[in-house]
Structures are given as C-alpha cells and as structure tokens.
Amino acid sequence: MSGHDDTGEGALLAYLADADREYLLGRGTRRRFRANDVVLMEGDPSDHVHVLVSGWVRVSTIVEDGREVLFGLRGPGEVLGDLAAVTGRPRSASVRAIEPCTVFQLTGAEFVDVLHTRPEIAIATIKTVAARLRNAESARVDSAAFDVSRRVAVVLVRLAEEHGRRVPEGVLIEAAFSQEDIGAQIGAARRTVARALRVLRERGIVETGRRRILIREPRVLRAFARSEPNGTHRP
Secondary structure, eight states: OOOOTTOOTTOGGGGSOHHHHHHHHHTSEEEEEOTTOEEEOTTOOOOOEEEEEESOEEEEEEOTTSOEEEEEEEOTTOEESHHHHHHOOOOSSEEEESSOEEEEEEOHHHHHHHHHHOHHHHHHHHHHHHHHHHHHHHHHHHHHHSOHHHHHHHHHHHHHHHHOEEETTEEEEEOOOOHHHHHHHHTOOHHHHHHHHHHHHHTTSEEEETTEEEESOHHHHHHHHHBOTTSOBOO
C-alpha cells in the first residue's frame, strides 16, 4: 500500500504511525478478493485476520427468520476478524466483498504476537473496537428516534466523516454500497430509502450517481441528521 489517504476515521491503520503500519502489513500475506467473494464466514472456527487496504466490504449476520442484518460497511485501513483471533471464538458475522478488495492476511497467532510485540498496535486495536461499539450504540438509538429520512441522513453523515473526500462541490463518497445496504443499516426497505434520497436530492443537499454520492451541503445534512422528529434540535 503506497499511501493511506483513503483510510477512514476509526480504522486501525488511521491510528498507527508509519513504522507500525509497515510492521503490521509486513507480517501479513497479500490476498485479493473479487466482488461478492466471501472474505469471512459466520460460525467459521478459523482465526486469521485481514487488514483491508483497498476496496469495501459488508459485515452482516442472518437472524432466525432468515433476514440479513447489516452491521456495517468497512473500508480501507480497517481490520477484519480481530475479535475471533483474540478470543478464540468462532466468527460472529460474515464479511463479503462488495467490490474488488486487497487485504493483508495474518494468522491469529501472528496477529496476537504483533499485539504483544507492538503495544501501539494493541492500543490502536482497542480504539477500533471502541469505535465500533459507539457506532453500534448510536445506530440503535437513531433507529428508535429518527424517521427514515433522518436515519438515512445519519448514515450519509457517518460515511462522509469516515470515508468522504473533500472536493470543490462538497464531500464525495465513492464506494460500491447500495440503497439496500443503507436500508439494512437502518431497518428500512430499499424503496423507502430511495424516497428519502429523493427528498435530499430535491432540496439540493445531495447528488447521487453510480457508486458515488456527492454531499453538496454538508452542514445542512448534519443539521438535518441532528434534528428531532418535532423539528427541534439537540443542543
């Protein structure tokens, strides 16, 4: 990986100095996955760890009634499978590539050895787990409090903060996620998400295209995401 400009906020590599990044990646073996390939399978007892350096993946589980629940989207710089390696328990979720991806793969033993050898990497790993927990708790609260349009805005704000790129027109999010992916995060059907995005487009807040969303009015979107259903705003 020649640079880390695409590394998202909260990703493991974002917390590491260059020397620690190179050490971690140097312990791994480069692997590539095609779009729709299964990267990790829920329930699998394997403990290898992937450090994602390019491409996006979706992390999900299947509940008892057969529905897929999407835990989130992971992008460059994030680590996959770290909890299984540390705890020795089977995979708690499946990971599937949504576009061609490149990872550096370490065995569980190699990853744990890295954590012992480089305390800075261990601390960074703890920070990534904490970020996931914050996002999960926030998503639970948002789902109960916001209508669909506001919940879509919340997802877009998070994606912009973690993976967006500043351009003259606003903030550009480039990734192969779909309206179904957004809907799975907020518990809404694709058609409902499409209507919510249309509202945001009609107001000139966002523009949507294939594999991209341009947020033209980031401040407006953030304000909309913070608004309460009755029109008030949180302090």
